[in-house]
Amino acid sequence: MKPIKVGLLGLGVVGGGTWKVLTANAEEIARRAGRRIEVAAAAVRDLDKARHLVGEGVRLTRDGMDVVRDPEIDIVAELIGGDTVARDWVLEAIRQGKHVVTANKALLAKHGNEIFAEAHRRGVMVAFEAAVAGGIPIIKAMREGLTANRIQWLAGIINGTTNFILSEMRVRGLSFGEALADAQRLGYAEADPTFDIEGVDAAHKLTLLASLAFGIPVQFDKAYVEGISALAQEDIAHAERLGYRIKLLGITKRRPDGIELRVHPTLIPTERLLANVEGAMNAVVVCGDMVGATLYYGQGAGALPTASSVVADLVDVTRLQAADPEHRVPLLAFQPDALADTPILPMSEVESSYYLRLRVHDQPGVLADLARILADGGISIDSMFQEPHGEHDADIIFLSHRAREGAVDKAIAQVQSLPFVKSPVTRLRVEHLS
Amino acid sequence: MKPIKVGLLGLGVVGGGTWKVLTANAEEIARRAGRRIEVAAAAVRDLDKARHLVGEGVRLTRDGMDVVRDPEIDIVAELIGGDTVARDWVLEAIRQGKHVVTANKALLAKHGNEIFAEAHRRGVMVAFEAAVAGGIPIIKAMREGLTANRIQWLAGIINGTTNFILSEMRVRGLSFGEALADAQRLGYAEADPTFDIEGVDAAHKLTLLASLAFGIPVQFDKAYVEGISALAQEDIAHAERLGYRIKLLGITKRRPDGIELRVHPTLIPTERLLANVEGAMNAVVVCGDMVGATLYYGQGAGALPTASSVVADLVDVTRLQAADPEHRVPLLAFQPDALADTPILPMSEVESSYYLRLRVHDQPGVLADLARILADGGISIDSMFQEPHGEHDADIIFLSHRAREGAVDKAIAQVQSLPFVKSPVTRLRVEHLS
Incomplete structure (x- = not known):
């Protein structure tokens, strides 16, 4: 072909x-x-x-x-x-x-x-x-994935520049001007940032999403557009105290008598996933009458x-x-x-970090012996802590760096045979997803 | 037609x-x-x-x-x-x-x-x-939305029953057995919960996702499957102390020599969005070589x-x-x-909750006057607090319940004309996204 x-x-x-x-x-x-x-x-x-x-x-x-x-x-x-x-x-x-x-x-x-x-x-x-x-396949989700639904509303962080600035203002306590300067230095904002910070870029995108959601013509001229340049640092702090974060959201909503179409800084409860979208990332929540709320998250810009x-x-x-x-x-x-015939790896070949917990008789040299076995297996320790249990025992918890599961299993078998180890070793896998 | x-x-x-x-x-x-x-x-x-x-x-x-x-x-x-x-x-x-x-x-x-x-x-x-x-359109995302990418890995909470149980164990400090009983009583777990709690259902789904990600045949028999029934409450607490949450993840990953395919309880850093997916909700993170990490979230079960x-x-x-x-x-x-000709509503018709901040000369009756104006406008107050500013002034912050923006603007104009109000009223919109 x-x-x-x-x-x-x-x-x-x-x-x-x-x-x-x-x-x-x-x-x-x-x-x-x-x-x-x-x-x-x-x-x-x-x-x-x-x-x-x-x-x-x-x-x-x-x-x-x-x-x-x-x-x-x-x-x-x-x-x-x-x-x-x-x-x-x-x-x-x-x-x-x-x-x-x-x-x-x-x-x-x-x-x-x-x-x-x-x-x-x-x-x-x-x-x-x-x-x-x-890079988020949100158009596909709207146009094909949610076709069974009457869309009720959607709300999105659809401009990375402003979300980066708002994150900087909140986490580092910067003013809008300081955070904007940072964003420009780091390449997240353009020399003339007007389109981003005044919400125009977000409104362009929201206008398209609203058409896909409700089956209406594209109507950018009807969108309400308010940016973040007037946002005061103290309002971010007050919002935090009340249990909210401020995000520049594009919101469109079906109402009995028409459709809301608006971009503006918005307080949202801190426990919402959308409130935890930080830096230049984008995310859109779409609520359909049958599926409920669904969320789509990823990088909103970049080559x-x-x-x-x-x-x-x-x-x-x-x-x-x-x-x-x-x-x-x-x-x-x-x-x-x-189709490929790539093999599925056995678990012994899997790589992960590990959480290990075991109870020991608390005597001198215990940690040294444990650390030696792990080191000999090529397993390095990320962190550990220890909790006394009764008068003579202690629970030891290790987090390892990445290691091959086969090596970890071998080390656990050796640990298990030590005379001062009083419980089976609990082993859980740790993934950092980054 | x-x-x-x-x-x-x-x-x-x-x-x-x-x-x-x-x-x-x-x-x-x-x-x-x-x-x-x-x-x-x-x-x-x-x-x-x-x-x-x-x-x-x-x-x-x-x-x-x-x-x-x-x-x-x-x-x-x-x-x-x-x-x-x-x-x-x-x-x-x-x-x-x-x-x-x-x-x-x-x-x-x-x-x-x-x-x-x-x-x-x-x-x-x-x-x-x-x-x-x-209800999450994850198959569409994998099959059509991310076609430009070599998928590197994906990790998902793809069984709602187990995620509900893990949330209950963490938030309410329940044992696995107690949380399972709760889940059964509330209809989140079946009378015979084996398929869910032992990870089999998640492995079925992961097997399909791995085929879509890597272009390999469906190979359920090669999947490693470990459920949550052996998970101890204390490990959830230890993980929390270390900055992690435990989730039952389905993970599949491209490695130079093959593909990892595994379902097991996994510690993930608390700051990841995936760690904050609670209750019976599902979410999948897919990492492509070009797009980076994208996440898809929504209800994973139900009619x-x-x-x-x-x-x-x-x-x-x-x-x-x-x-x-x-x-x-x-x-x-x-x-x-x-296409429909549903009108776009003017902002005065928009409904939202509101955050209001203003500086006042701190004298008796200030709050009563403000509250009266809001009440007359049909705007009810969700919460408020006040911060002294200098010797004679105070900043007052209100959160309102839902109201029509036109009414709020009218009330703000009245507030603005009060003799003791010393600043422009800052008004931000609040959305609960639920």
């Missing part, structure tokens, strides 16, 4: 990330999509820089119209941002009968109705997973997470544009002829 | 839930799927009880073979559980060329390879979103959340089995001719 040919509009942060993902994971992607996905052409600002990045196999041009009108191209990925040139190129791509993948929330929030109508007329797909919440969504859309279009059963979503995610 | 005809195998908890979702949300589902989805036949144990539930429009039978061989049926939804009769009916449905939707993890974990191979041969879909993590996934699969099959552009996933989730 011949490869799907993609034309990239833009090779900047997201465009470059998309190139990298398609190149680095070409095999894995073909195993899933059923055919290879290749970049055949790209429209870029700097031809020399682009040539250096992508090598000789890609046709480069300065004019996006060259790409969208190229008969060889199956799918156009619009990754330049903005809503002027991007709009022209996207509309022309659709008129040329090409499927479009875009990461451009500003474009869709403002011109989505026009673009979607044109795509519907021409029978092509417009996919925009990357436009909302970066590779955003490209992860762009490429997922490319795979989707590749799978969906062919009608025969071979090209449906494969039952086990990968094409049946691409 | 004529309705899609579904045949239900089973009308118990999940089957009854599926009936309810398809009936209650028939309009919303048709707006999304492009055509109506109707139950035409059902195989049930008790014909009278079933007739009472579904009325006259559905053909009822005791024999699933009647349903799977019914030429009128487009999609068979297998919701009886178990792996004997269910296997026969599912295989026959596939041989009859029918698409299959199932919630049956035990069936797929044991006979998935056979079932998927047969489905591939016959060119039909087998969809199983409801088989893992109830309606599980049915939410069954029906999402029915919509998927409905959308995918037709090849023309009209039946692709609609760009804005709903079919273009089904």
Whole structure:
């Protein structure tokens, strides 16, 4: 089966990330999509820089119209941002009968109705997973995962810059200005941060989510938008005292007489998962009438997470544009002829950290003997503490660094045979999930 | 366009839930799927009880073979559980060329390879979103949302019964036996809880997730399975002291020489979102090489959340089995001719709770005046506190119950004009997300 040919509009942060993902994971992607996905052409600002990045196999041009009108191209990925040139190129791509993948929330929030109508007329797909919440597959969840539900409301942290600033203000006690300066120094905020800190970027994304939730046209101009630049440090502290954290939320809600659509700083109870989403991370809670609340969490920005969504859309279009059963979503995610026979490892080969608890007769040298056995097994200790039990005994608790389970089992057997050990050794596994 | 005809195998908890979702949300589902989805036949144990539930429009039978061989049926939804009769009916449905939707993890974990191979041969879909993590669209995320990534590992709380028991043990200091008895009394655990508490149910689900993550055959027999029945209360307390919580996790991980596949109680750092998933809720963290860690959270069991996934699969099959552009996933989730013109509400009509802060000259009667204005506006106070500022002033912080924003703005304007109020009133919105 011949490869799907993609034309990239833009090779900047997201465009470059998309190139990298398609190149680095070409095999894995073909195993899933059923055919290879290749970049055949790209429209870029700097031809020399682009040539250096992508090598000789890609046709480069300065004019996006060259790409969208190229008969060889199956799918156009619009990754330049903005809503002027991007709009022209996207509309022309659709008129040329090409499927479009875009990461451009500003474009869709403002011109989505026009673009979607044109795509519907021409029978092509417009996919925009990357436009909302970066690498989190929230569009797919809304559009396909929750189709059984009347959506009641959704609330999301959908701008990483402002969430980073709010985390810094809370944890480090900084003022808004100090936290913003930090965010700019660390690359989380742009030199002109207005779109982020005033809530405009979040409102673009919320507008799209509201359309998906309620089946209404895109209506960015009706959204209420309030940012975080006026937020005082003392309100964050007061909120904490009351059991709340302040997050910039995009909220949309079904009401009997209409739909709420609003972005503003919001106090939420500290025990909610959403209140514990820190730093530049994103998360969206969607509440459906049948499923209840579901939450989706991950990196909301950055070259590779955003490209992860762009490429997922490319795979989707590749799978969906062919009608025969071979090209449906494969039952086990990968094409049946691409399954691997990678072995499942026995538990002795598994690596984990370990929690060990044992009761000992408390006498000199106990710890030294235990530590020696662990060290001989190549198991290093992360932390330990000891609790007296009765007059002569003590419970000892170890946390180990990562080790192979076979080595840990061997060490436990040796420990178990020591004369001063008075209980079976309790062993639990520890994972740091990072 | 004529309705899609579904045949239900089973009308118990999940089957009854599926009936309810398809009936209650028939309009919303048709707006999304492009055509109506109707139950035409059902195989049930008790014909009278079933007739009472579904009325006259559905053909009822005791024999699933009647349903799977019914030429009128487009999609068979297998919701009886178990792996004997269910296997026969599912295989026959596939041989009859029918698409299959199932919630049956035990069936797929044991006979998935056979079932998927047969489905591939016959060119039909087998969809199983409801088989893992109830209402959370995790299968879709794995199979379609993260296709750009080499999955590195995933870790999930995928059994609600055990998570409920572990939460009770930690929060209320109960022993395993006490917490299990509670879970049984509250309906979170079955009379014979073995499958849940010994980790078998979680291992069924993990086995399916591992196949989706790594593109390997279903290999339940290779999974390491350890439950929570031997877990001591004191280890939960020790873990807490060390900064960890104990969760029953299903973990699968790519290693250079193979794949780890294991279910066991696991200590995880308290600050991870996954450590804060309490009660019967489910959550899965998936780490891809490009997107990093993403998390999916929601109700993992129950009639309606599980049915939410069954029906999402029915919509998927409905959308995918037709090849023309009209039946692709609609760009804005709903079919273009089904968009609604529901109005976006002005902010004055929005309902929220409110946080108010103001500085006052501290004199008798201040609080009474403020409380009177709020009460006259129909705004009731949830809590308040006051902080002295200098010798004569104080900051007053209110939290209100839910109120209409227009009323709050009016009250604030009145407060602002009081002679003892010395600052602009800071107003933030509060959402409880429940």
